[in-house]
Amino acid sequence: MTTTIRTNEPRELLALIPYQLGFRPRESVVAVSLRGGTRVGLVARVDLADLAHPGHGPRVARSLVGHLLDDGATAMVVVLYTNADLDAAGNQAIARLADAGEPYLPEPECWVVGRDGYYAPACRDPQCCPPGGRPLADLEATRIGAEMVLLGAPVVDDRADLARLPRPDxxxxxxxxxxxxxxxxxxxxxxxxxxxxxxxxxxxxxxxxxxxxxxxxxxxxxxxxxxxxxxxxxxxxxxxxxxxxxxxxxxxxxxxxxxxxxxxxxxxxxxxxxxxxxxxxxxxxxxxxxxxxxxxxxxxxxxxxxxxxxxxxxxxxxxxxxxxxxxxxxxxxxxxxxxxxxxxxxxxxxxxxxxxx
Incomplete structure (x- = not known):
């Protein structure tokens, strides 16, 4: 699915990601391909631990950016999902994706979706990103969220639930x-x-x-x-x-x-x-x-x-x-x-x- 998102509507994009993946990411980094600056293309997720790994993390970042470029990305958005505060591992993961994309793509827009709120780590405006971030409830009250609910698009709480099978007696x-x-x-x-x-x-x-x-x-x-x-x-x-x-x-x-x-x-x-x-x-x-x-x-x-x-x-x-x-x-x-x-x-x-x- 290709979806047009205006670049001044980050909450619409953040609301879309779980529907694109089919589940709510946890301790993950999601890289989003933007085609032409506004059309959402490939939405790719990796474990935060893999991207932050001191050995193979850079290779994971290069592979992820390669997939976005193959998708026709002209820009990239990076979203970190974590229940912890933004720490060294999270910063390392974001930096690795930015470094891998730097020869080909503009500096990525970055967001963190935490336990209780979401925010842009580079934002210093308390009106835009108050302490603890904007409430996650904002992501439920979006145009994208309403459309996906009307379409019956499923989102499960855990990735493993995607493979859940019937359990007969x-x-x-x-x-x-x-x-x-x-x-x-x-x-x-x-x-x-x-x-x-x-x-x-x-x-x-x-x-x-x-x-x-x-x-x-x-x-x-x-x-x-x-x-x-x-x-x-x-x-x-x-x-x-x-x-x-x-x-x-x-x-x-x-x-x-x-x-x-x-x-x-x-x-x-x-x-x-x-x-x-x-x-x-x-x-x-x-x-x-x-x-x-x-x-x-x-x-x-x-x-x-x-x-x-x-x-x-x-x-x-x-x-x-x-x-x-x-x-x-x-x-x-x-x-x-x-x-x-x-x-x-x-x-x-x-x-x-x-x-x-």
Missing amino acids: EAARRSARRAAKRWTDRARRTGGADALARWRREGLEVWRGLVEGADPVPPTLGRCQAALDDLLVRDAVLLDLIPGRAGLADRVVAGSDGSEISAALRELVDPNEGVAPPDRVAAAATVLAAVAGHRPRAAVPAVTLLAMTAWWQGDGARAGVLVERALASDPGYRLAVLLEQTLAAGMPPGWLREPPG
């Missing part, structure tokens, strides 16, 4: 677990390529049924989870969400050599070909969350695909937390590793990127 989880085992055992007993292709096709149909509104009962969710453990079914599920690619998904589970997959995936990442997520992606995300919630210890494929849908919908913050969750369970899971690299490079989906001039 033990009986439901046990039922899903049994169904998943039966479905997996069936695949292991399958003899021959044709029978395995039929099993995969049935798994893809289980998925499609859930997305189209089939009752998400635990046994069906368990079968879906077991099907997603198969890499061809997982890839077909992702392709099935791209408009016009359902036929390719069918060919993949039938044993296609996959030569068409790279062209299809360009529609996710290439700014010249990027397509916006269709409405069914939201339904798919609901199904994936339910699948993962019923099998939390065996849900790396579902969590990774859920992260992919979040990234495709432009929610990089949620995608990042979900990828971390997937990699914590399986550090070598290739699709999660690739998405983590995409997020680390600050690359939004193709439909949100401007094609090169």
